[in-house]
Amino acid sequence: MVQRTFSIIKPDAVKKNAIGEALGYFEKAGLKVVAMKMLHLTKEEAKGFYIVHKERPFYDELTTFMSEGPIVAVVIEGEDAIVRVREIMGATNPAQAAPGTIRAALGANIERNAVHGSDSGQSASFEIPYFFSALEIMNI
């Protein structure tokens, strides 16, 4: 099934000058970028995005990290895009991420792991409109 999912190039990867490298993994896998914007989240905006994790011990540090510098937010489209983006990203902890994944190549540690990707259709349905209006998503 053709799906849309949401991904973020996190502040650590933007700082490393690796926006193009990270997006290249998705494009080389045949997935399409159908919406994209660069922005610098406030702490409150990062907290809203990660609201599902509000009870987790890492919530405060994570949202400080996600608001420390610019990010690139994208909508990715393609066959089984949700699970495929997760596979291409690799495990949350870069030390456990499979070789050839984005997090294995670019992640520093379990927090500074270079990319985000929606973990389900339900998450994508919350995350895509958190960043993009219907008019900002292309039909290509």
Ligand code: CDP
């Ligand atoms: O991003 P992913 O879905 O793989 O992992 P998550 O469990 O939804 O956690 C969201 C983000 O919180 C991770 O990508 C990490 O940046 C961060 N995190 C952390 O700092 N410490 C942890 N023990 C777990 C996650």
Ligand code: MG
């Ligand atoms: Mg997650």
